[in-house]
Amino acid sequence: HSLRNIDELCANIVRSHRETSQYRVEELHALRWKLFNREEIQAYQSKSVDEMWQHCAIRLTEAVQYVVEFAKHIPGFRMLSQNDQIALLKTGSMEVVLVRMSRFFNTENNTVFFDGKFAGTEVFKSLACGDLITAVFDFAHGMCALKLTEQQIALFSALVLINADRPCLEDKGRVQRVQRSVEFGLTHILHRDNQESLMHKLYQRVAVLRSLCSLHMEKLRWFSQRYPLTAHSLFPPLYKELFA
Numbered sequence: 644h645s646l647r648n649i650d651e652l653c654a655n656i657v658r659s660h661r662e663t664s665q666y667r668v669e670e671l672h673a674l675r676w677k678l679f680n681r682e683e684i685q686a687y688q689s690k691s692v693d694e695m696w697q698h699c700a701i702r703l704t705e706a707v708q709y710v711v712e713f714a715k716h717i718p719g720f721r722m723l724s725q726n727d728q729i730a731l732l733k734t735g736s737m738e739v740v741l742v743r744m745s746r747f748f749n750t751e752n753n754t755v756f757f758d759g760k761f762a763g764t765e766v767f768k769s770l771a772c773g774d775l776i777t778a779v780f781d782f783a784h785g786m787c788a789l790k791l792t793e794q795q796i797a798l799f800s801a802l803v804l805i806n807a808d809r810p811c812l813e814d815k816g817r818v819q820r821v822q823r824s825v826e827f828g829l830t831h832i833l834h835r836d837n838q839e840s841l842m843h844k845l846y847q848r849v850a851v852l853r854s855l856c857s858l859h860m861e862k863l864r865w866f867s868q869r870y871p872l873t874a875h876s877l878f879p880p881l882y883k884e885l886f887a
């Protein structure tokens with residue numbers, strides 16, 4: 644890998660991250676004290692479990708669509724087989740959404756951006772999965788503590804997505820080559836920022852992401868059994884395709 648290639652790779656991934664990030668950091672930073680008032684919180688809490696799940700699934704699917712766009716512009720991703728691209732997105736897209744959402748987490752009032760304002764955990768009460776919500780908030784806290792730059796988040800997101808250890812890959816070797824080039828990119832960026840120590844902290848975050856996403860899948864299975872009609876006919880097709 645000549646240095647020029649690595650610089651080009653990083654520039655491509657950072658540009659793709661910026662162009663597919665759905666909201667810009669400064670845009671949401673300006674909103675970070677826009678909180679839901681008592682009536683609005685009451686309205687969310689009086690939604691039924693299936694109504695709130697459907698509401699969130701639609702929002703989450705919107706965020707996932709931007710991650711699909713991001714993936715398509717990662718050098719080498721499009722050279723993978725269709726099946727391998729789907730396999731990587733099936734397991735990685737939620738992880739990238741969580742990494743992205745953590746950027747807008749307000750650690751001062753423990754709120755996350757949701758539906759145009761910032762929401763505390765109480766807004767999600769009617770989802771009836773408090774442990775998942777707590778885990779998402781804890782993960783976001785952990786990510787904020789690392790104070791990653793947008794460039795570091797872009798490369799980290801690409802690395803989360805391009806993972807050769809994902810199950811049922813047709814051409815593991817090919818995915819490994821793309822993964823290695825992205826790893827080079829992230830190491831290069833961290834070296835340039837004089838923050839090599841972040842690398843092992845990022846790999847620890849990946850482990851937390853894995854458990855968080857399996858908790859999400861577990862809750863989704865619980866929800867689909869309890870509300871089969873909503874899960875099968877009212878959830879966005881992409882959500883079902885990727886998570887069900």
Ligand SMILES: CCS(=O)(=O)c1ccc(CC(=O)Nc2nc(-c3ccccc3)c(C(=O)c3ccccc3CC(C)C)s2)cc1
Nearest residue numbers: 664665666699700702703706740743744755756757758779
């Ligand atoms: C991701 C790109 S972005 O520009 O950063 C961005 C873009 C858009 C938004 C707005 C947004 O959709 N926020 C959502 N927040 C939560 C949420 C919910 C519970 C706690 C914490 C955050 C959503 C979820 O549906 C969610 C997310 C993670 C795990 C579980 C769930 C709920 C399950 C039942 C589907 S959607 C925020 C940020």
